[in-house]
Amino acid sequence: MLKALAQALQSGTVRVIDLSQTLHARTPIIPLPPQYGQSAPFRLDEISNFDERGPGWYWNNISCGEHTGTHFDAPIHWITGKDFPNNTTETIDVQKLVAPACVIDVSAETRENPDYLLTINRVEQWEAQHGRIPAGAWVLMRTDWSLRTDPEAFLNMKEDGGHTPGGHPDLPNFLARERGVMGWGTEGVGTDAGQAYAFSQPFPCHANMHGNNKFGLASLVNLDKLPPTGALLITPPLKIRRGSGSPCRVLALIET
Secondary structure, eight states, X not given: OHHHHHHHHHHTSEEEEEOOOOOOTTOOOOOOOTTSOOOOOOEEEEEEEEETTEEEEEEEEEEOOTTOSSEEEOGGGSGGGTTSTTOSTTTSOXXXXXXXXXXXXXXXHHHHOTTOEEOHHHHHHHHHHHOOOOTTOXXXXXXXXXXXXXXXXXXXXXXTXXXXXXXXXXXXXXXXXXXXXXXXXXXXXXXXXXXXXXSSSSSHIIIIIHHTTOEEEESOOOGGGSOSSOEEEEOOOOOOTTOSEEEOOOEEEEEO
């Protein structure tokens, strides 16, 4: 089976799609209320570049918050997931870091409404066309939000906070408990909608996905290149001791 996969990759009958943003100084990050600690932006400091600091090598120091750019959220990221065993980036079972994906395309809806929320009913409509979401799969919400390459347009901050699409408050528990998904992924800066802080249960995708020991992916790109079903995601976060998440080079394998 692995030999067949290697041959398919070599022949091009299986393609690798990069679902990750490029990290740079202006990579958008989630702004937190000013009374709380803030995530540092991505920073790259040059150590040497074939010069008197190191004539034979190019090398940089890097720093950023764990949840910067395209990133993986571990259960310990949220208070609801803090007590699960093996809930940090270095303890998650690596078997879970390769899993199928279901891609639900709501890009038409989000063009009209930046605050669009994906509902259970909309997911069931997708299932009527593509089949039931299998246990252990990622559910990715395609919004084409990643086409907003300007950081300000991507964050879409107004006086009342961010205005970006996400999951309806009822959706995370449905996906986690009734479908047994691996995790939930979005193109926005975080896994919740921009206005999720004001929901009756704030940040339901964080609270309920991690509260069910599930994972998150945020700031994904190129979801328009994936089929509704059939893609295989590779999602390993950095192996940080007690890490709550990390930037992630998310890859998808698809058949051509």
